[in-house]
Amino acid sequence: MAEFEREGTLVTVVLDGQPQSAVDLEDPTRLDFEYVQHLALVIDALAPGGPLRVTHVGGAGLTLARWVHHSRDGSPQIVLEPDAGLTDAVRRELPLPRGHRIRVRPVDGLTGIAAVRHASADLVVLDAYADGRVPAELGTVEWFAELRRVLAPGGLVLANVADEPGMHYAARVAAGAREALGHVAFVGLHEVLKGKRFGNLVLVGATSPLDLFTLRRATASAALPTGVMGWEEVDRRRPGARPFSATAGDTASSPPPPARGSWRRR
Template sequence: MAEVEFERDGSLVTVVLDGQGQSAVDLDDPLRLDFEYVQHLALCLDALAPHGPLRVTHVGGAGLTLPRWVHHTRPGSPQIVLEPDAALTEAVRRELPLPRGHRIRVRPVDGAAGVRALRDGSADVVVLDAFAGGHVPAALTTQAWFEDVARVLAPAGLVLANLADEPGMRHAARVVAGARAALGHVAVVGLHEVLKGRRFGNVVLVASAAPLDLWTLRRATASATLPTGVLGGEDVARRVPGARPFTPEDAEPSPPPPERGAWRRR
């Protein structure tokens, strides 16, 4: 297990692994989402997912920030979290107790094996937010993996994936291409300066076998606290022409952040 610490600032607790912030959890306010891309994941869920309880599978757990938010905003939602680091999960449960009445079940398996074990059509939403050593694992970037995710989704189910990339978005564009080939409809949500290729950063991939309501998604981003935008699948393809889906043979982890100690996740 990586060395884990819990930094406290009032009710806000940051989970730090090997000196790098991984999750921020406000024990008094589960609606507080400190990390920008977690705000984007929540925005996409609110804009595109049906109201009421959702069957959500999270690939990657850490501090369980988004599962807590889903529990609060969609009471009764059954959630599965695939988190291979069982010792980390134990420490998080001890230091950051889950709310009463939750339906969050953590399985100590990696994303690839965990998704393979899920039943067909068993999830309304699959959220990919998995990092190892500061990278999105290569095995979770391929068209083949998204095809397995598509199998797990309900017919109108939604995939949300946290991606990290350098200016130019060449790695993210290949992940987007794979999701598009597997599911058919894709978009990317992120800060304007990241979408324009001005700096390293995170973007959220949105994918579904059903057409995406981009009008509603753009309306939601227009009212976001942070300067946030949306690129459709065609927009990404034009910005990075010729981007091919990753295969199991040529898959690569996401690029490392430029300043490891200064970059935070959840």
């Protein structure tokens, strides 16, 4: 069951003992979690201006969907969130803004994406966790191939990937995304990219070459000490990283998170 912790206008959604979303009811541009700031940074840097067709895998407090509604007015958004009870609680405790085009479907990622039309999304955002971990089926090469199917030309896949120092899990996820999509990079805090602590990385995937120069320029002016790691550096860190594969029966969830209180916030 979701819990809602309030501090002024900021409301944190807690699931499975871990903070999952933070929503400022008066300021949708306030993004309290570091990785959500990184998601927004990538969208601002690489996505074309104007409304975007967005499919979110994972909903929780709908923080990023609210930000997209505010920053890209008129954006039609689909949110795949299997926990209907959570969605009801969020709608009750954290009402969505007027005029939004956010539609929540009570289905899991695999089922929901299978029903999404071909080339219908300019942006696919993966931010789905169960018991604090990314489900194993959402890290495979087959999964990213399905995301490629729903991407429109020039679209982006963004995924919140949590890992321990060493990047064993994240590198394998990136290898699968690269095989399916063609081009990948990570955005994250310097200390996470350097393997100094457990943390969240934003995987950026596309079928066209990524503009890493623009992305690095954006991270250089970020409020947090943020960097970019292209595939070549990932490959140097974890040479020979193999994609996870559901077909081969080789899958894994992301590593378990540290105890609550270890998460860093701005």
